[in-house]
Amino acid sequence: MNRITRRATLGVAATALAAPSLRAQGAAIRIVVPFGPGGSTDAVARLVSPGLTQRLGVPVVVENRGGAAGSIGTDIVAKARPDGQTWLLTFDSHATLAALIPQLPFNPDRDLDPVMLIGGAPYVLACKPDKPFRNITEVVDAAKARPEAVSFGSTGNGTIGHLTMVLLQGRTGTRMTHLPYRSGGLAVNDTVAGHVDMMIGSAAVVHPHVRGGTLRTFAQFGPQRLPALADLPTVAEAGIQGLEAEAWWGVFAPHGTPQATVARMNAALKESLAEEQVRRTMQETQQARLIMSSPEELGTFLQREVAKWGAVVRDNNIRAD
Missing domain, CATH: 3.40.190.150 (Bordetella uptake gene, domain 1)
Incomplete structure (x- = not known):
C-alpha cells in the first residue's frame, strides 16, 4: 500500500x-x-x-x-x-x-x-547613433530624395516588421532597400555595425542595445508611447495615421x-x-x-x-x- x-x-x-x-x-x-x-x-x-x-x-x-x-x-x-x-x-x-x-x-x-x-511590444525604428535620422520625417525625406538608397533591416520577408515598412513606403510614396535577416539578433548586429541604415524590430529586441548606447530609436509604431520610451514619438504623432504594429x-x-x-x-x-x-x-x-x-x-x-x-x-x- x-x-x-x-x-x-x-x-x-x-x-x-x-x-x-x-x-x-x-x-x-x-x-x-x-x-x-x-x-x-x-x-x-x-x-x-x-x-x-x-x-x-x-x-x-x-x-x-x-x-x-x-x-x-x-x-x-x-x-x-x-x-x-x-x-x-x-x-x-x-x-x-x-x-x-x-x-x-x-x-x-x-x-x-x-x-x-x-x-x-510595439515595433520601433532604430539606427546606429551616428546615423542622421532623428525622426520618421527625416527618414521619409531622405528616401524621397534618394530612392532605394536608404536601407532597413528586418527579421525576414513577410515578417510584421517588413510589412510595416511596406505600408510606410506605400503611404509616403517612398522606396527603400530591404535587407532581411534570419533573426532579430543578426539584424541588430548589422545595424550596430552600420552595415544597414536602420532596422525595424520589436522594442524587446532593440531596448537592451538602446540602453547600452549602441542603438538609438527614433519612432515607435504602437498606439501610444511605451512608458519606457516616453520621449519617443509614435508615427501617428508624426502625422502618419493608422499605421500601428505590435510584436x-x-x-x-x-x-x-x-x-x-x-x-x-x-x-x-x-x-x-x-x-x-x-x-x-x-x-x-x-x-x-x-x-x-x-x-x-x-x-x-x-x-x-x-x-x-x-x-x-x-x-x-x-x-x-
Whole structure:
C-alpha cells in the first residue's frame, strides 16, 4: 500500500503533461523557436523555460530551428506527436505564413492548437547613433530624395516588421532597400555595425542595445508611447495615421494535444511569467505588455492578425526569403 501511494504521489508531482516524457529516460519537453538565437522570441523562450522545468517536473529545453519566415520550425511542431512533449513559441509573423508561403507543408489553422498569447511590444525604428535620422520625417525625406538608397533591416520577408515598412513606403510614396535577416539578433548586429541604415524590430529586441548606447530609436509604431520610451514619438504623432504594429509572442501545440495537457501548459506558463523576476524582465528588458491569455483568446486574436497582415502580403505579392 505504501508503494502504491508513493507512486501516485510521484505521478501527481510530475503532472499529466510531463508524464509521457518520463517514460523515456532522459527525455525532455522541447520548446521550438522557429528563429535563430539572439532575437526576442528566443529570449522569451529561455526566460520561461526554467520556471516550466520546475513546474512540469522534467527538463524544458529551447530548440532554435530558424528559416523561411519561421515555417521550418513551425512545421516541426505541426507534425510532432500531440503528446505534450513538443511546443511552439513563435512570433507575430506566424499570422502571415499561409499568405506568404502558398505551398506551406502544413496548415496553421488545422495543424496547430493555440495555447497562450504571452504578450506584445510595439515595433520601433532604430539606427546606429551616428546615423542622421532623428525622426520618421527625416527618414521619409531622405528616401524621397534618394530612392532605394536608404536601407532597413528586418527579421525576414513577410515578417510584421517588413510589412510595416511596406505600408510606410506605400503611404509616403517612398522606396527603400530591404535587407532581411534570419533573426532579430543578426539584424541588430548589422545595424550596430552600420552595415544597414536602420532596422525595424520589436522594442524587446532593440531596448537592451538602446540602453547600452549602441542603438538609438527614433519612432515607435504602437498606439501610444511605451512608458519606457516616453520621449519617443509614435508615427501617428508624426502625422502618419493608422499605421500601428505590435510584436507578439504566442505558444501553440500540435493539433490534437489533449485539452488537459494544453490547460496544464497554459497554467505553468502563467505561473512562470508571474514570477517577480520574470515579470520584471518581460516588462523592463523585453518591453512587453503581458497578456497571458487563454487558448481561446489567442485563437480569436490570431484570426484578426491573419486577416490584417495576410492582406498586406497578398496585395504586395510578397514571398518568403
